[in-house]
Amino acid sequence: MPAKKYHHGDLENALIQAGVDILFQEGIEGLSLRKVAKRVGVSYAAPYAHFKDRQSLIAAISTEGFKQLYTTLDAAAAAHAGDPKQQLVEAAWAYIQFAMQNTAIFKIMFSGVLEKEKDYPAFVEISHKTFERVVEIVRACQDAGVLRSAPPELMTVSVWGQLHGVISLALEGQISHTVLDRFTIREIVSFGIEQMSLSKT
Amino acid sequence: MPAKKYHHGDLENALIQAGVDILFQEGIEGLSLRKVAKRVGVSYAAPYAHFKDRQSLIAAISTEGFKQLYTTLDAAAAAHAGDPKQQLVEAAWAYIQFAMQNTAIFKIMFSGVLEKEKDYPAFVEISHKTFERVVEIVRACQDAGVLRSAPPELMTVSVWGQLHGVISLALEGQISHTVLDRFTIREIVSFGIEQMSLSKT
DNA sequence: TCTAAAATCTTGACACTGTCAAGATTATCC
């Protein structure tokens, strides 16, 4: 068991993980550089050896979130290879669940807490990769006649945009109780996908 | 011309307006109670006579944003009375434009900066009213056979969710350039609405 | 292996923030 060393060893990842933990426990408000540092047991300025500033830490946490989201989506799709429509539905549901179970991280990923995404190549790469993965699923649906023919990226923005919009509004409490009292999120999402589908299952 | 009085006269609204101005000029980062107070020419603790805390000011600004959004949507719909589909398209476009022209306020309204919406009755009221206005437009579309028959609120969440999702992703830079290089936001939105429409125009 | 450079971490400092308490000033109402 190593005693406290001057050098942490893997402070960068430790800080990211501590940030994730804080997000889970206290939400976005509780996330500060100093608190993250304290939680890891390191002085308040130590993070600056690894992150340029606060935004940079947030970018790293977001990147981590996207990695997890990508893995989840990919797994959901892979579990239903050969059935494009089911792939779409389950990937969509995985997206929703990720958002509901990791609300604080989801918001950081998508709700403008991160200001200049372009400055963070790793973030851009994984978020693009995630989008492309969804495009694949959508393209398969189009090939199978589940979704109508159109530029796949455009169709993806349309289908995924709806999904994203519904869950975003739900997380913000912006969906009327006249709806939430009568329909579950899953039903709302299913309805949305059926809306856009050609073949009914 | 009144010289500086000890009592401002209408500090509450002045603070809200100053907050809006700061949002336009500096974005969300620049919004602080002390800066708002300074801009109005009042001491840093003066706002506490009108707003319980920072969240309360943000709630007031969001409420103001919703009032404006409602007016805009209502005007767009009223301009096309008798043509439900056009009402939907133009209201949607008004929504998009509001988001693009008032990005910072839009984000505050919808992106979780405000934590406990329920604590602010005025906010809840106007946001519900706005939702209901959209439901009316959607219902008219259903009656006219433009949108399929379904519970209007559910259909509204679906249609409006898509709109909201697309513009949210766009504002966050999450829409791939392979899409944005080929399609305008208006085209994307139109595509989305056509997706859900029964009758093609 | 020894040493110079680089990486990492600590402490000190500064400006800024939200918030409260105590008191000053002004408006309101009986």
Place this chain on the structure above:
DNA sequence: GGATAATCTTGACAGTGTCAAGATTTTAGA
């Protein structure tokens, strides 16, 4: 007019992000 309430100011405190200077450790080159 005088009491009460509303409004505003100043002082204070704990947190915050960030930088600079220096301490410590690792790494790399000879």
